Amino acid sequence: MKLKGLLSSTTVADRLLLSILIVLSLSGIIFIKEVLPKGQTVKIDVDGHPLYLLPIEKDVKVSVEGPEGKTIVEIKDRKIRIAESPCLNRLCIKQGWIKRGAIVCLPNRVVVTVGDENDDERKKIVDAITG
Amino acid sequence: MQLQDKYRIALLSAYALGLHGFESLLPTPIPWLRLGLANIITLVTLLLYGIRSAMMVTLIRVMLASIFTGSFLGPAFILSLGGGVTSTLSMGFVLSLSPRLFSTIGLSVIGALFHNIVQLFLAYFLFIQRIEAILLIAPLIIFTGILTGTVNGVISDLLVKNLKNTDVKIQNWI
Numbered sequence: 001m002k003l004k005g006l007l008s009s010t011t012v013a014d015r016l017l018l019s020i021l022i023v024l025s026l027s028g029i030i031f032i033k034e035v036l037p038k039g040q041t042v043k044i045d046v047d048g049h050p051l052y053l054l055p056i057e058k059d060v061k062v063s064v065e066g067p068e069g070k071t072i073v074e075i076k077d078r079k080i081r082i083a084e085s086p087c088l089n090r091l092c093i094k095q096g097w098i099k100r101g102a103i104v105c106l107p108n109r110v111v112v113t114v115g116d117e118n119d120d121e122r123k124k125i126v127d128a129i130t131g
Numbered sequence: 132m133q134l135q136d137k138y139r140i141a142l143l144s145a146y147a148l149g150l151h152g153f154e155s156l157l158p159t160p161i162p163w164l165r166l167g168l169a170n171i172i173t174l175v176t177l178l179l180y181g182i183r184s185a186m187m188v189t190l191i192r193v194m195l196a197s198i199f200t201g202s203f204l205g206p207a208f209i210l211s212l213g214g215g216v217t218s219t220l221s222m223g224f225v226l227s228l229s230p231r232l233f234s235t236i237g238l239s240v241i242g243a244l245f246h247n248i249v250q251l252f253l254a255y256f257l258f259i260q261r262i263e264a265i266l267l268i269a270p271l272i273i274f275t276g277i278l279t280g281t282v283n284g285v286i287s288d289l290l291v292k293n294l295k296n297t298d299v300k301i302q303n304w305i
Contacts, residue, residue: 006285006288009234009235009236009288010234010236010237011231011232011233011234011237013232013233013237014233014234014236014237014240017233017237017240017241018236018237018240018277018281021240021244021273021277022274022277024270024273025270025271025273025274025277026270026274027270028269028270028273028274029270029271029274032266032267032269032270033267
């Protein structure tokens, strides 16, 4: 098999098309995850009960009532923090802005988690297949 | 359509069917990855005998293959038919638009590309209906399609050149 003969049998348009397609598809493979909406949600639990399920895109301030008092959770620019808390050590406030993971305020029993919206759906699919 | 054309189409369809069947026996790392070997025959038919013969060969191949594998009128058949017809049409269209612009390899890549795009659209409209899932997988499918399309194009190129070199061979082959 002669590689040179093969190359000479391709036209300029061929090579252009091939290189454009390869660049496009490769960059697509790499960047498509960044472009797509993340679909993340912020879940706020108080005392083990889920109270709020909020989209991470929307900037809001939510106030929840725990055993110790009011905790204010703030979502801004896809980041989450606890703005105000009645607890003594204020560890939750000191944790600052988070993008993923969770903030836990034990004294006031408030748990804020950032999760994937599709998690539950995926579990459902598995259940549907196995069950 | 002359008798000789019918013989040709029948024989070419048989070749395409054989390759199609052979390909489905090959293990692939990813379930939906197919080599598209039958496209070699479609492309060679298109280059040697024109779009009508190529379309006939594609239709016969898709119909018979689905009947043999038991997926006639099923989801796999719809995807296969849509992909096969569009890929043949796109290659024929580009060839009739300007025969010298793309070589055999370029045509094969165009065919593979349209095959993949149409299958993705069909899969979206008929089966999956989740645009994120399709968008996520599309670049990967198109990339593998380009690779297999190039390989098929090289094979088709060699085949066409060898067949054109000697008229006697064409008589024997077909």
